[in-house]
Structures are given as C-alpha cells and as structure tokens.
Amino acid sequence: DVKVTQSSRYLVKRTGEKVFLECVQDMDHENMFWYRQDPGLGLRLIYFSYDVKMKEKGDIPEGYSVSREKKERFSLILESASTNQTSMYLCASSLLTASEAFFGQGTRLTVV
C-alpha cells in the first residue's frame, strides 16, 4: 500500500514563527502536492513538485514556500506564520502522469 506520512497531526505555532511541515512518501512517486483545506472552500493547491528540486506554484502560494531535496520528501514552509494560515494541511503524491493521488493524514495547524 502507498503510504504518505506527514510528520505531525497537530501543531500550534505563534504568529511570526517559521513553520516546517514535512511529508514523506514510500512509493517512488514523482509528483508531490501540498493542499490546504478550509470549511466551505474545499482543498486548494498551494505548491506541487514533479521532480527533485522542481517546484511549481499552485492556486494559493502566497506566504508559503516548499523544498524537495529528495524524491520521497516534500516540505512546506511558512516563512512567517499568520493567523489566516490556520488550517488543515494535506500532502499527496502520485505517479508522474497518473491522476490518482494518495493523501497523508493531514496536519491541523493553529497559529495563535
């Protein structure tokens, strides 16, 4: 079975902190994605990557950056956390030309 693992289930951070959310997949997938999920807005794509060191902006990249130094790991970075970044963050991965994406368990981030 594909496994996508996010490093934390719950995080509480202070405004202005730099926050790292880590995601690891074990199926050698080329594509990795970061989404955030908010009530009434569904899942929105923040960033994605289709290869090591490659990254592309999604629909809402402002305030975020990403890092992909190894194929299996995709990190989301909040440079200076703000309260409007309080959300559920979901990581996903897929094969290069495949549509089906596999999701991690999510990280619920609260910025206070």
Add this chain to the structure above:
Amino acid sequence: EDKVVQSPLSLVVHEGDTVTLNCSYEVTNFRSLLWYKQEKKAPTFLFMLTSSGIEKKSGRLSSILDKKELFSILNITATQTGDSAVYLCALSHTGTASKLTFGTGTRLQVTL
C-alpha cells in the same frame, strides 16, 4: 478559472436510503474526474472516470461522467452509517504532474 461545483453542500438521510451526489465543472481540458471519500482524516480514492457514459461500480457505490453536459454523479444505494463522510470531486489536469482541482465537497450524514 477552473471551477468544480458540488451539490448539495450537505444532506442527512436515513440508513437504507439511496443518495445521488452531483459534481459539475467548468474546465476546458482535463485528464479524468475523480471521487474521494473523506472521513476524519485523509481522503481515500473511490473512482476515476475518463470516458463519458461508462458507469463505474464498487459495491453499493457507482459513478458516471457526462462530458457533454459537464457533470458527474456519485450514487450510493442502501446507505449505511459508515457512509457518513465528506465526498470530494476533483478534476485531474492535463500536463505535468496531473494536479487536481477539487470541489468544496458534499457532507453526507446517514442516521439510524
């Protein structure tokens, strides 16, 4: 802008009822349409539809895509309390990484 709209936003049914969830879209070019089920945590894959008019079935769940009228439906027959979840519709884009655009989801509650 690509748009995926799901309806209804939420519904409550009794165990044993049949439900139909709707997904309409305004996307000019996509690879496939996917349905996911999300309970408390990670969305789990249900169906992928690429061709119009061909029904996919899995037990009590079935789904069909109409590319002419730009919609898909997800049917659940003989609902059970375990079907309670948020059901997400997503479109997989053509091009690199097959990123997904999600609708806001339909929250289904099945009561005894």
